[in-house]
Amino acid sequence: MTCTIFYTTAMPNDRAQVSGTAPRKPMRWAVEYLIKTPDGRTLVESTKTIQRATFEELRAIMDHIIGAIGDEAGNIASFVSWRATARGGRSKRRARR
Known part of the structure; x- marks a missing residue:
């Protein structure tokens, strides 16, 4: 099972794109943002692992992280995007015939 969430400020309606199946239990998320x-500076961070969180909790966690980074940069971001991926879980074994 793999679930990937992609969010950017350029998307309409402030909605994230989700591919895969959302995990039912809290999972570890690998995040890139x-x-x-406006002055052309770019901050890229990757492979930040967030402690176990549910699908719903992840958005609040990322809003907090992006907000803290924005405070350091003076709240002048012109574009923000992030991608989170959770992998793992158990798959049901199928009986062989």
Whole structure:
């Protein structure tokens, strides 16, 4: 099972794109994010692992992380995007015939 969530400020209706199946239990998420400022500076961070979180909790966690980074940069980001991926879980074994 793999679930990937992609969010960017350029998307309409402030909605994230989700591919795969959302995990039912809290999972560890590998996160990459990109922040651009009007003066052309770009901050890219990848492979940040967030402690176990549910699908619903992830958005609040990422809003907090992006907000903290924005405070350091002076809240002047012109573009923000992030991608989170959770992998793992158990698959049901199928009986052989």
